[in-house]
Amino acid sequence: MIKVGFVGIGRMGSAIASRVLGGGHELLVYNRTPEKTAELAAAGASVAPSIAEACSGREVVMTMVADDGALRAVVLDEGGLRDSLPPGAIHVVMGTHGVATVRELAAAHAQAGQVLVAAPVLGRPDVAAAGKLGVVAAGPPDAVEFCRPLFDAIGRRTFDAGPVAEGATAIKLANNFLLGCAIEVMGEAYSLARAYHVEPAVLYDVMVDGLFAAPAYNVYGKIIAEEDYDNVGFTTTLGLKDANLILGAADLARVPLPSANAWKDRLLGAIAHGDGEKDWAAVALEQARASGLEP
Amino acid sequence: MIKVGFVGIGRMGSAIASRVLGGGHELLVYNRTPEKTAELAAAGASVAPSIAEACSGREVVMTMVADDGALRAVVLDEGGLRDSLPPGAIHVVMGTHGVATVRELAAAHAQAGQVLVAAPVLGRPDVAAAGKLGVVAAGPPDAVEFCRPLFDAIGRRTFDAGPVAEGATAIKLANNFLLGCAIEVMGEAYSLARAYHVEPAVLYDVMVDGLFAAPAYNVYGKIIAEEDYDNVGFTTTLGLKDANLILGAADLARVPLPSANAWKDRLLGAIAHGDGEKDWAAVALEQARASGLEP
């Protein structure tokens, strides 16, 4: 049984925290809007009135917050994790963040005698609720090992991304990059098919019947074939945020990513044309526009 | 039983022709270097001494030749298919060709009272030998229908790409484009992981365990993770040929394909650095070079 704090009880945080609790760990939760903690409280979690108190006596504090700005505030603001985590305690960062931010916060924790483990997750809230996430974990090996029971409670598999926390960040961003570009390339391929007057469904069938029989192509190939961009899983605007995290990581490491550029430009174009709140598969719509194939 | 001629008995042609013969059709084969027809002859095919005679009395002549130049010669040269196919006979083009060439040859056949059906295949020679190819067929519906028993003999599934032959070409090229760019994006993603000192195997595991559990990622993700570029399935130089067919099709239809450009530039760089005869996954090696991650 690990003494766990959890900051950030949104849809994803809630599902993960619930798995931690179900794994038999002692859970103390904090959320900026406290109503969201009610369900976890009913299930046996304690609710802390501040981040500082959510750190009190904890061995591990997990965070799942929206973006780098929120994470920096949670850690670095007065009364944040850096001020409040006990010496030797571990901050497990589960959200999708930038490499520069993870690097900065890992250093801040180290200076304060604490440890940062990056453990971004693969999967959406429903997958999290079922305990079937993938967890990509990196950080000092002892700390990662200490957290393993938590990762086991959360996910079906943990991928060990090495002893430096930002390694897990890099893998998570690489995976998102693969997905974003797969969607972009599908968008381009569908435009090619449409320009030759072939039904999109034909290309879809060829893809998922053969080399591309995988969730990324099944899900997004279908959305694009059916032009179902209003059925939103993840918005174009959030896609751009991810693309910028990826390009930021690439920039810091001096890695040119030409395919990411092509993808990012379609995201920008889609948002410029008013599709920011559509599903991020709308890059395919923007590609169609760029090809003179608008509806 | 269909009276079939077959021109182009290389590794792929031989496997396909063998399936046609096994399907109970009457087969007359021609190859520029006649030795390659011996096995089919032993299995019951007749061997024609010229393309013209391979067309004699045929309802369908199938071609599987290396490139657009060879195909144009087979059709348009004196004594070629245009001169020799009986009126109403069908030329089934099975190779991977450019849209402009297919368009030109379809018009030439139409003028000569013949029919062109494009039926490029999905899969390598071993898949062909097992009768498990995918066939993407397009052309005048009657003609496609007439050929269906042949497609059934050859493959496990036929995808109907519409009434215009070049539609099948577009789908085949779109599929190759998806594959080439998937490899390119993997190459970029692996460079990102390596730049952050994460073992390539971690990214591989994440990919194929989740969103990318598909042959394209299994096969090429492994080659790249293991830097096994000397184990050649398809060369970089042939990859460039494909990329140019794809970009040619896009050009003709006025479809910008930015991801194809990124991929093509890595193919060019790989060849410029002497990797033309390596496996076309060597775009990942070129990406590593561009990122200062050379071995």
Next chain:
Amino acid sequence: MIKVGFVGIGRMGSAIASRVLGGGHELLVYNRTPEKTAELAAAGASVAPSIAEACSGREVVMTMVADDGALRAVVLDEGGLRDSLPPGAIHVVMGTHGVATVRELAAAHAQAGQVLVAAPVLGRPDVAAAGKLGVVAAGPPDAVEFCRPLFDAIGRRTFDAGPVAEGATAIKLANNFLLGCAIEVMGEAYSLARAYHVEPAVLYDVMVDGLFAAPAYNVYGKIIAEEDYDNVGFTTTLGLKDANLILGAADLARVPLPSANAWKDRLLGAIAHGDGEKDWAAVALEQARASGLEP
């Protein structure tokens, strides 16, 4: 005085041939549509009824034809330059052609005991008429030297691009590439300015007042600032032809040109949106469209 033949009396060919004649050389001209030769005939040129006769007794035959297809026909067709040029005579190719074509034709002439010199020109017909063209010449040094009086008659300056004919082609294409991409980058820069609600004229003034005080920026910066795309100097469709010659040359030499790709994609998009016959500065209009800044 050199005995000169000239094939291809369009606007450009006519202006150049006129300078040759004015330089005191003996001129024999041929054009597919003979009417266009009348003016030159009146000025003292002889008119040949066929390409073969335009080669008769010539030391040099110059060609200025529209594209690679036309040039190959003029040289390789029966009765063309290869068949008809006297041994040792020089074919001066003045049009803008592809490297592969120039290479092929140089070999064909060499085999026939003739010499090909590539001498593409810099400037438009009015510049040609004034004898102020730049000439980029390459080929066997003796042959280039022999032609120098002709180049002096035609232009204000000859640039020596080395002993291999295709070197001049490469330089001419590189210059067109610089121009095309300068226009593309201007288009992008103007979109950035417009997105921040700054008058295009401000960017124009900054450019041509400082680092970019050159004809390319003066001319095209003005067209874009004033959105004067219907005042056509060179069409978008011809721009795409040039872009493909450039990318073809790059492909053959294994040189990735990422900026050319960006430019080509905007040309394609412009044509896809119906701007093929507008001035090729319409890439800036297409860029505006891609940025959601359409009028």
Next chain:
Amino acid sequence: MIKVGFVGIGRMGSAIASRVLGGGHELLVYNRTPEKTAELAAAGASVAPSIAEACSGREVVMTMVADDGALRAVVLDEGGLRDSLPPGAIHVVMGTHGVATVRELAAAHAQAGQVLVAAPVLGRPDVAAAGKLGVVAAGPPDAVEFCRPLFDAIGRRTFDAGPVAEGATAIKLANNFLLGCAIEVMGEAYSLARAYHVEPAVLYDVMVDGLFAAPAYNVYGKIIAEEDYDNVGFTTTLGLKDANLILGAADLARVPLPSANAWKDRLLGAIAHGDGEKDWAAVALEQARASGLEP
């Protein structure tokens, strides 16, 4: 005579402040390392011991600092310009900064009853010392008008970029973008020429003799032709900083800039290969590397 404060007395700041003083204005200067102010003090400027005192009784405070981080600190830190500028006073931002930063600081000043004018300059320190800079000015018209005598003292010409401060930022970034991409395209063009074995000097002559007879091409075309990358005017690493400011501005305004991407990727590659402190024309060296043309 205007009462002017000046923060940031580096090479550029010093040259500009000197012109202000020479224009007859009352000058109070501050620099973090006070030694750099000695020369201005000798010429008649007063030296302030803090930013706060450099704002005391000033009508205008000009800043010329290295980057966005420094500018934000100068304005927003305790005792910074926001705290210290008198009501109605004007902060003239002369450095090259990001749009987001200028926007944020303009809002901060407005809230404090002060005014921000963006007035980035065109030209290097020697040009500044000669009073020949270009000044691109934007902000509330009254404020810009009030500053005009200062701009006249500093530069030979002021470009009016409208009533919103960030408009001047956009124009300055657009100009840098044009330059960076011109260098990138030259790099690509030189690689093409070299791949065809033509002397770089030939391309240089063609460029600057004709369409590209402008400082940008004269200066950088020469550096690239002579591979003189160790003669550093502006480093590759600073070039990347600029590219990221440009792409950041484009991102914020939803403008895809494909040419900027191509340029940025070459900057990254150059830095990855150890050329970060070479002249930023080293993108041409990186392009040569990508083309297999390394020395």
